[in-house]
Amino acid sequence: xxxxxxxxxxxxxxxxxxxxxxxxxxxxxxxxxxxxxxxxxxxxxxxxxxxxxxxxxxxxxxxxxxxxxxxxxxxxxxxxxxxxxxxxxxxxxxxxxxxxxxxxxxxxxxxxxxxxxxxxxxxxxxxxxxxxxxxxxxxxxxxxxxxxxxxxxxxxxxxxxxxxxxxxxxxxxxxxxxxxxxxxxxxxxxxxxxxxxxxxxxxxxxxxxxxxxxxxxxxxxxxxxxxxxxxxxxxxxxxxxxxxxxxxxxxxxxxxxxxxxxxxxxxxxxxxxxxxxxxxxxxxxxxxxxxxxxxxxxxxxxxxxxxxxxxxxxxxxxxxxxxxxxxxxxxxxxxxxxxxxxxxxxxxxxxxxxxxxxxxxxxxxxxxxxxxxxxxxxxxxxxxxxxxxxxxxxxxxxxxxxxxxxxxxxxxxxxxxxxxxxxxxxxxxxxxxxxxxxxxxxxxxxxxxxxxxxxxxxxxxxxxxxxxxxxxxxxxxxxxxxxxxxxxxxxxxxxxxxxxxxxxxxxxxxxxxxxxxxxxxxxxxxxxxxxxxxxxxxxxxxxxxxxxxxxxxxxxxxxxxxxxxxxxxxxxxxxxxxxxxxxxxxxxxxxxxxxxxxxxxxxxxxxxxxxxxxxxxxxxxxxxxxxxxxxxxxxxxxxxxxxxxxxxxxxxxxxxxxxxxxxxxxxxxxxxxxxxxxxxxxxxxxxxxxxxxxxxxxxxxxxxxxxxxxxxxxxxxxxxxxxxxxxxxxxxxxxxxxxxxxxxxxxxxxxxxxxxxxxxxxxxxxxxxxxxxxxxxxxxxxxxxxxxxxxxxxxxxxxxxxxxxxxxxxxxxxxxxxxxxxxxxxxxxxxxxxxxxxxxxxxxxxxxxxxxxxxxxxxxxxxxxxxxxxxxxxxxxxxxxxxxxxxxxxxxxxxxxxxxxxxxxxx
Numbered sequence: 001x002x003x004x005x006x007x008x009x010x011x012x013x014x015x016x017x018x019x020x021x022x023x024x025x026x027x028x029x030x031x032x033x034x035x036x037x038x039x040x041x042x043x044x045x046x047x048x049x050x051x052x053x054x055x056x057x058x059x060x061x062x063x064x065x066x067x068x069x070x071x072x073x074x075x076x077x078x079x080x081x082x083x084x085x086x087x088x089x090x091x092x093x094x095x096x097x098x099x100x101x102x103x104x105x106x107x108x109x110x111x112x113x114x115x116x117x118x119x120x121x122x123x124x125x126x127x128x129x130x131x132x133x134x135x136x137x138x139x140x141x142x143x144x145x146x147x148x149x150x151x152x153x154x155x156x157x158x159x160x161x162x163x164x165x166x167x168x169x170x171x172x173x174x175x176x177x178x179x180x181x182x183x184x185x186x187x188x189x190x191x192x193x194x195x196x197x198x199x200x201x202x203x204x205x206x207x208x209x210x211x212x213x214x215x216x217x218x219x220x221x222x223x224x225x226x227x228x229x230x231x232x233x234x235x236x237x238x239x240x241x242x243x244x245x246x247x248x249x250x251x252x253x254x255x256x257x258x259x260x261x262x263x264x265x266x267x268x269x270x271x272x273x274x275x276x277x278x279x280x281x282x283x284x285x286x287x288x289x290x291x292x293x294x295x296x297x298x299x300x301x302x303x304x305x306x307x308x309x310x311x312x313x314x315x316x317x318x319x320x321x322x323x324x325x326x327x328x329x330x331x332x333x334x335x336x337x338x339x340x341x342x343x344x345x346x347x348x349x350x351x352x353x354x355x356x357x358x359x360x361x362x363x364x365x366x367x368x369x370x371x372x373x374x375x376x377x378x379x380x381x382x383x384x385x386x387x388x389x390x391x392x393x394x395x396x397x398x399x400x401x402x403x404x405x406x407x408x409x410x411x412x413x414x415x416x417x418x419x420x421x422x423x424x425x426x427x428x429x430x431x432x433x434x435x436x437x438x439x440x441x442x443x444x445x446x447x448x449x450x451x452x453x454x455x456x457x458x459x460x461x462x463x464x465x466x467x468x469x470x471x472x473x474x475x476x477x478x479x480x481x482x483x484x485x486x487x488x489x490x491x492x493x494x495x496x497x498x499x500x501x502x503x504x505x506x507x508x509x510x511x512x513x514x515x516x517x518x519x520x521x522x523x524x525x526x527x528x529x530x531x532x533x534x535x536x537x538x539x540x541x542x543x544x545x546x547x548x549x550x551x552x553x554x555x556x557x558x559x560x561x562x563x564x565x566x567x568x569x570x571x572x573x574x575x576x577x578x579x580x581x582x583x584x585x586x587x588x589x590x591x592x593x594x595x596x597x598x599x600x601x602x603x604x605x606x607x608x609x610x611x612x613x614x615x616x617x618x619x620x621x622x623x624x625x626x627x628x629x630x631x632x633x634x635x636x637x638x639x640x641x642x643x644x645x646x647x648x649x650x651x652x653x654x655x656x657x658x659x660x661x662x663x664x665x666x667x668x669x670x671x672x673x674x675x676x677x678x679x680x681x682x683x684x685x686x687x688x689x690x691x692x693x694x695x696x697x698x699x700x701x702x703x704x705x706x707x708x709x710x711x712x713x714x715x716x717x718x719x720x721x722x723x724x725x726x727x728x729x730x731x732x733x734x735x736x737x738x739x740x741x742x743x744x745x746x747x748x749x750x751x752x753x754x755x756x757x758x759x760x761x762x763x764x765x766x767x768x769x770x771x772x773x774x775x776x777x778x779x780x781x782x783x784x785x786x787x788x789x790x791x792x793x794x795x796x797x798x799x800x801x802x803x804x805x806x807x808x809x810x811x812x813x814x815x816x817x818x819x820x821x822x823x824x825x826x827x828x829x830x831x832x833x834x835x836x837x838x839x840x841x842x843x844x845x846x847x848x849x850x851x852x853x854x855x856x857x858x859x860x861x862x863x864x865x866x867x868x869x870x871x872x873x874x875x876x877x878x879x880x881x882x883x884x885x886x887x888x889x890x891x892x893x894x895x896x897x898x899x900x901x902x903x904x905x906x907x
Contacts, residue, residue: 035127035128035174035175035176036173036174036175036176036193037198037200038051038105038106038107038123038125038176039198039199039200039205039209040174040176040192040193040198040199040200041123041176041178041189041190041192041193042107042109042121042123042189042192042198042199043109043111043121043185043188043189043191043192044192044197044199045111045112045188045226046109046110046111046121046223046226047110047111047112047118047222047223047226047227047229047230048109048110048220048221048222048223048227049107049108049109049110049220049221050107050108050218050219050220050221051105051106051107051218051219051220051221052105052106052107052108052218052219053105053106054101054102054103054104054105054106055087055091055100055101055102055104055106055124056091056101056102057106057217057218058106058108058218059087059088059091060217061217061218061255061257086741086742087101089741090141094137094140094141096137097137100124100126104124104125104126104127105124105125106122106123106124106125107122107123108120108121108122108123109121109122109123111185111188111189112226112229112230113182113184113185114184116229116230118230119180119181119182119184119185120180120181120185121178121179121180121185121186121189122178122179122180123176123177123178123189124176124177124178124179125175125176126172126175126176126177127175128175129172129175129177130172131157131171131172131173134170134172134177135148135159138159138161138170142161143163145163145164146161146162146163147161147162148160148161148162149162151169151183154169154171154183154186154187154190155187155190155191155194156171156173156190156193156194157171157173158170158171158186158190159171160183167181168180168181169181169182169183169185169186170186171186171189171190173190173193174193176193178190202249202250203269204249204250204269204270204271204510205221205249205250205269207269207511208221208250208251208252208266208267208269209221209252211252211266211267216254216255216256217254217255217256217257218254218255218257219252219253219254219255219266220252220253220255220264221250221251221252221253222250222251222253223249223250223251224240224247224248224249224250224251224268225238225240225241225247225248225249228240243272243312244272244274244275244276244312245270245272245275245276246268246270246272246275246276246277246505246510246512247268247270247505248270248271248272249268249269249270249271249510250268250269251266251267251268251269251514252266252267252268253265253266253514253516254266260519260520261456261517261518261519261520262517262518263456263515263516263517264514264515264516264517265514265515265516266514267511267512267513267514268505268511268512268514269510269511269512270510270512271510273510275510276309276312277303277309277462277463277505277507277512278308278507278509279305279308279507280303280304280305280308280309280462280507281304281507282302282304282460282461282462282506282507283302283303283304283348283349283460283461283462284302284348284459284460285300285302285457285458285459285460285461285464285504287300287302287349287351287369287371288300288351288444288450288453288457288464288466289444289450289454290351290369290423290424290444291351291353291369291444291466292353292355292367292436292437292444293444293447294355294356295353295354295355295444295466295468296354296355296356296358296359296467296468296471297353297354297358297359297465297466297467297468297471298351298352298353298354298464298465298466298467299351299352299409299463299465300349300350300351300352300463300464300465300466301349301350301351301406301462301463302348302349302350302461302462302463302464303348303349303462304348306342306343306346306347306348307338307339307342307343309406310338310342310405310406311338313403313404313405313406313407314338314404314405317337317338317339318335318336318337318338319335319336319337319338319401319404319405320333320334320335320336321333321334321335321336321385321397321398321400321401321404322334322397322398323384323385323397323398324384324385324386324387324388324397325384326383326388331387331397332384334384334385334397336385336401338405341381341382342405344373344374344377344378344381345372345373345374345375345377345378345381345382346370346371346372346373346378347370347371347372347373347423348371349369349370349371350368350369350370350371350406350410351368351369351370351371352366352367352368352409352410352412353366353367353368353369354366355433356471359471363412363413363429364412364413364428364429364430364433365430365433366412366428366429366433367426367427367428367433367434367437368402368410368411368412368426368427368428369424369425369426369427370424370425370426370427371423371424372420372423372424372425375420375422375423378420378425379420382425385397385398385401386418389417389431390431392419392438393417393418393419393431393434393435393438394417394418394419395415395416395417395418396415396416396417396418396427399411399413399414399415399416402416402427410427412428412429413428413429413430414429415429416428416429417429417430417431417434418434419434419437419438421437421438426438449468449499449500449519452499452500452519453466453500453502453517453519456502456517456519457502457504457517458504458506458515460506461504461505461506461515462505462506462507462512463503463504463505464502464503464504465502465503465504466500466501466502467500467501467502468499468500469498469499469500498518498519498520499519499520500517500518500519501516501517501518501519502516502517502518503515503516504516566583566584566585566586566878566879566897566900567583567584567879567880568581568582568583568584568879568880568881568882568895568896568897568902569581569582569584569612569882570582570882570883570884571612571613571614571625572611572612572613572614572659572660572705577841577843577883577884577885577892578614578884578885579593579594579884579885579886579887580592580593580594580599580884581594581882581884581895581902582612583897583901583902584608584609585900586607586608587603587604587605587606587607587608587609588601588602588603588604589601589602589603589604589609589612589627591640592895592902592904594884594885594886594887594888594893594904595886595888595904596902596903596904599639599640600639600640601640602627602636602640602642604627604629604634605629605632606629606630606631606632607629607630608629609627609628609629610628610629610630610654610658611628611657611658611659611660611705612625612626612627612628613625613626613628613660614626615635615660615667615669615685616667617667618666618667618668622637622638623638624636624637624638624643625637625638626660626669626671626685628654628658628671629654630650630653630654631649631650631653631654632647632648632649632650632687633647633648633650633671633685633687634646634647634648635685646685648685648686648687649687650673650675650681650683650687651675651681651683651687651688651689652675652676652677652679652681653675653676654673654674654675654676655673655674655675655676655701655702656673656674656700656701656702656703656721656722657673657701657702657703657704657705657706658671658672658673658702658705658706659671659672659673659705659706659707659708661708663708663715663731668684669684669685670682670683670684670690671683671684671685672706672717672719673702674698674701674702674719674721678697678698678699679695679696679697680695680696680697680698680719680733681693681695682733692732693732693733694732694733694734695733696727696729696733696735698719698721698725698727699721700721700722700723700725701721701722702719702720702721702722703720703721703722703724703745703747703748704719704720704747704748704749704750704751706718706719707719707750707751707752708731709751709753709761709762711753711761712761712776714730714736715730715731716728716729716730716736716737716761716762717729717730717731717733718751718762720745720747720751722747723744723747724744724745724746724747724766724767724791725744725745726739726743726744726745726751726764726774727739728762728774737774737776737777737778738778739774739778739780740778740780743766743772743780744766744767744768745764745765745766745767745772746764746765746766746767746769746790746791746792746793746794747767747791748765748791748792748793748794748811748837749764749765749766749791749792749793749794749795750764750794750795750796751764752764752795752796752805754773755804755805756804756805756820757820759773759775759781759783760773760774760775760779760780760781761774761775761776762774763796764794765792765794765809766782767790767791768790769787769788769789769790769791769792769809769811769812770782770783770784770785771783771784771785771794771807785807785809785816785818785822786809786816786818786824787812788809788810788811788812788814788816789811789812790811791811792809792810792811792812793809793810793811793837793838794807794808794809794810795808795838795840796808797840797842798842798844799817799825799826799840799842799847799864800817800819800825800847800864801842801843801844801845801846801847801864802819804819804820805820806818806819806820806825807819807820808838808840808849810830810835810837810838810851813829813830813831814827814828814829814830814831815827815828815830815838815849815851816828817849825864826849826862826864826866828849828851828860828862830851830860833853833854833855833856833858834853834854834855835851835852835853835854835860836851836852836854836880836881837851837880838850838851839851839880839881839882839883840883841883841892842864843892846863846864846892846907847863847864848861848862848863848864848883848892848894848907849861849862849863850881850883850894852877852879852880852881856876857876857877857878858874858875858876859875859876859877859881859894859896861875861894861907863907869894869905869907871905873905875894875896875905876896876898877896877897877898877903878896878897878898878899878900879896879897881894881895881896882894882895883895886906889906891906891907892906892907893905893906893907894907
């Protein structure tokens with residue numbers, strides 16, 4: 001027995017060591033496993049990437065500017081805003097991921113899939129992190145209904161996280177973690193990581209990675225050819241792939257972000273040598289001021305040696321081309337000697353400018369501007385090549401001449417006409433454009449937008465490209481020639497909030513110094529959720545009339561407003577129908593009765609009112625009006641006189657909508673708004689913040705006025721931001737209901753107390769266009785009412801007069817009124833125009849809906865019986881209409897505006 005025991009003990013020890021050996025060896029091999037660089041996992045087809053020193057810094061970058069606010073209708077398979085919010089929540093609640101997000105470099109890649117659609121790939125340096133440990137940590141974050149599923153079909157060990165209809169793929173390997181929102185993207189990343197070819201093998205990418213700044217907001221890297229191919233769906237016909245192209249490599253830009261602009265500086269590495277910019281020096285860039293005011297896109301090439309630049313397109317100095325013999329009035333054969341000709345009269349800059357309709361199929365809607373060193377020499381030396389067309393306008397005898405000199409972009413159209421205009425030779429396929437350019441002196445240089453751009457454009461460069469806001473709604477319109485415009489539009493969400501984007505490049509060998517900028521739109525933009533049919537048509541004249549001229553209105557046509565500062569509004573009356581209307585003209589508030597009588601006017605000491613509210617004063621039965629600007633508020637009486645000591649400065653400038661509350665109906669008013677410091681303020685009429693207010697934070701401007709609702713024995717303040725993120729607090733600003741991170745309210749929807757059923761306390765339209773109920777626990781119930789697209793307009797009121805609230809949706813080319821059983825009460829076709837949000841008037845006796853076609857100014861008016869306006873005059877307006885009530889006639893009144901004056905139509 002002792003002998004057996006002596007053998008048994010060593011055997012047990014050997015078994016224990018054997019069992020322990022394999023995990024220990026596996027862990028040893030894991031520690032010895034080499035770590036990869038982030039660039040090793042980036043697929044070669046990547047179009048652009050955003051690099052940051054940490055995940056926390058990346059999230060700050062994505063939220064730091066209105067220009068990066070993504071429209072809810074534009075998806076990278078999963079919404080970027082939703083991703084940012086979910087990552088922020090995980091980082092805050094999980095110490096493991098919180099530490100990781102603060103310490104390791106990260107890159108967000110946009111990778112085209114096989115269908116050229118953008119897909120997101122997030123890559124994060126993790127240090128030594130095993131697949132098993134990562135999966136365990138992710139498992140700890142799962143909510144009820146979510147699950148992890150191992151995926152054995154990928155080149156690396158990976159798993160997917162499934163939450164409802166959303167699926168995310170994740171792997172951890174060699175010190176990297178990858179998160180992708182399509183399996184195809186993760187497969188591409190894993191395959192690249194396992195291959196022998198990586199981005200760092202590209203000399204351009206490697207060189208640019210070494211030059212990127214360290215103390216910057218972020219680093220944007222763009223593969224110019226891949227990006228152009230995705231944007232234009234170009235395939236083999238990529239416009240950046242041409243002989244001598246300096247733009248066929250990577251671009252690296254350091255980001256400097258502020259509230260109204262993004263500035264970018266860095267380099268572009270061109271593969272081609274020699275390139276068209278070789279032997280050139282940067283020259284003055286002020287020629288942009290000569291652009292027509294209505295330019296949508298401009299491509300400007302400025303070179304110190306025009307002859308050398310031209311030789312890239314046609315090598316021989318002598319060009320044999322067709323000319324025109326004026327004496328004999330016939331065509332002739334002429335010789336154009338490039339060096340002799342260009343040296344005598346040409347300046348340094350060529351500029352191609354396209355107007356909005358160019359991107360809707362009208363390829364003649366463009367102009368080329370050539371800087372003249374000597375206008376007299378140009379007239380004399382070009383005379384043999386120009387055929388007289390009409391007074392002041394000539395026709396280029398040979399349409400190949402400019403194509404051979406400077407390439408196809410500067411030789412648009414089968415016929416080309418030209419004028420000499422000051423220091424410019426202007427060429428266009430449409431002589432009408434030249435007539436406008438010659439007749440109207442208002443150019444881009446006179447615009448406020450140019451003044452903003454001039455402040456950020458570098459003094460000298462060799463290439464300047466400018467794109468104004470009106471290009472983005474047109475470039476992917478029905479008239480373009482791309483295979484699938486809808487796909488290309490998915491790449492453009494950052495541009496929907498811009499007024500001007502520009503990029504400059506300066507010669508310097510293969511490394512081109514690059515400066516870029518994006519300016520925020522201060523006027524507001526067309527929402528991206530509009531269909532192409534709903535997008536307002538831009539004004540396509542080459543040069544708009546000067547501001548002093550009144551717009552001409554043809555017989556039978558309706559005037560269309562061009563002034564955002566001129567509008568009609570009624571004071572907020574807690575759901576009541578106003579008996580007076582305000583006509584806003586800049587900072588002047590004019591007040592009219594329902595009978596059209598002008599009552600009084602008040603001049604606000606700011607640019608324009610942010611809101612107007614009807615108010616009262618304790619101990620008085622008189623009506624007063626609170627006029628709120630973005631920096632101050634003032635109370636005026638019923639005669640328009642400022643109440644003594646009522647003017648109050650706001651503690652912060654207003655950003656977005658605001659509201660006035662009378663909590664207990666004691667005329668003890670509270671004003672609520674979001675300040676420029678992102679805090680939500682609750683103040684009294686004296687401008688002082690309430691002492692017990694806790695300052696909730698909203699990262700974005702408020703989309704609509706906050707609502708105060710008292711229900712279920714509690715007080716609720718509800719407000720949502722410009723991205724649809726909803727907050728529900730108590731009257732002190734403390735969170736009362738936790739709203740799910742992924743939920744987004746339609747930015748055009750009101751917020752209402754639910755009076756139809758027991759599904760929840762509140763209801764509203766979601767960003768996806770369905771009705772959303774929210775109960776006291778934050779549980780959201782959804783109900784589908786037809787298809788009205790993304791971010792529909794929505795209101796909740798009794799339209800048919802049966803005593804119960806109805807549901808009104810407007811969007812995707814239609815307006816529909818439903819009762820609580822989802823029966824359609826009214827359906828309007830809005831597909832043939834760009835219509836305003838509805839104005840609704842409703843009482844127990846009658847209901848009306850009015851909408852304005854912003855393209856024509858015409859008013860669509862219909863009542864609950866589906867009857868339109870029966871008057872003899874055709875209703876139209878320069879501004880969106882409003883309803884008020886005529887107390888004498890006991891009838892509703894539709895207020896419109898013509899030639900700057902309100903008009904009153906009794907219904």
